[in-house]
Amino acid sequence: MMETLASFSEEDKASAMKQHFCPVSGEMLGVMGRPEKMEVEGQTVWICCDGCKDKLLADTEKYLAKINK
Template identity: 40%
Template sequence: MPRIAFVALMGLALAACAAPEGGPPAKEGPAAPRAGGVKPYPLSTCLVTGSRLGSMGDPVVKVYDGQEIRFCCDACVEEFEADPAKFLAMLPK
């Protein structure tokens, strides 16, 4: 019986370690530079389409000129790279 209890306890411990962190979603606000000089992405939406990040799977994250940019999909990265200045102007100052 003690062996079953030990296995159950270890299973619970491993499950707790693998659980994603809870907490509220990030709020939009001014971006403070991160370590390494990269400014975090201040929006909860894709810069190209305006879609909510995560609505099409994990966001695609790129760094452009010291600014982290998050996209809803790879196609948006290509559109951004065609005219980065147009999209960077949409970021809050």
């Protein structure tokens, strides 16, 4: 995870590390390459890959609940 996030700004690195996992796939951020940052309902959400974007947007309530515990 740390190697992948090394090129991020300190703010983005801290945000991604705090979330730690993709709410869609359940994978640790960074293991599938560079995670993607999205804004969903006014909240920053990190996903592991572009393939998770449509699922996140299709059921935002479900996936936001996973990271807002």
